[in-house]
Amino acid sequence: MKVRADLIDLTGARFGKWTVRRLGDIHYSPSGGAQRYWVVRCDCGVVAKVQGRLLRSGNSAGCRACGRASMAAKNLASSRDVGDGRTIASIARACSLKLTTVDKRFRRGWPLWLLGAAPGSAPHGTGFGRDVRK
Numbered sequence: 680m681k682v683r684a685d686l687i688d689l690t691g692a693r694f695g696k697w698t699v700r701r702l703g704d705i706h707y708s709p710s711g712g713a714q715r716y717w718v719v720r721c722d723c724g725v726v727a728k729v730q731g732r733l734l735r736s737g738n739s740a741g742c743r744a745c746g747r748a749s750m751a752a753k754n755l756a757s758s759r760d761v762g763d764g765r766t767i768a769s770i771a772r773a774c775s776l777k778l779t780t781v782d783k784r785f786r787r788g789w790p791l792w793l794l795g796a797a798p799g800s801a802p803h804g805t806g807f808g809r810d811v812r813k
Contacts (some may be wrong), residue, residue, distance in 0.1 A: 688729060689717055695740025696722040697742070703728045721745055 689699040696788040703716040733739040749785040759782070761768045771781040 686715070687731070689734065692734075694737070695733040696745050697734065697739065697741060698722075698730065700726070758762075758802070 686702075688702075690701055690758045697719040698721075699722055700718045703718045706714045706716070708714070715731045717731055717734065717811060718726065719729050719734070720726050721742040721744075723742060723745055725744060727742060729739050767785060769781050770776075770785075771778045774781070
């Protein structure tokens, strides 16, 4: 197989859960561009071909099975009860934060008023909460 001199060798590199094994196929478009595919192996053992640009950009970080597992973990986190009948997902929606941000803060022991969970529940003058008085 002919390899171009300007090709970035990704062999052995890790991208998320992928480990690059070797250069796979090169697909040429009618306009002359080339899509380089790399043979990669996921931590769970799945072997696949992935475009180099997707690896380098971070748009492919693992196989579909691992993606489903991480999504299941995220869904479990969103249904976690904070103790007063509310969930992490409801707090994230209420304070317009990412679900993962609220979940990390909750697991680290942040008090609910600091998460922005209850508008106006922040102690007076702290600058947190939605009704900060001057």
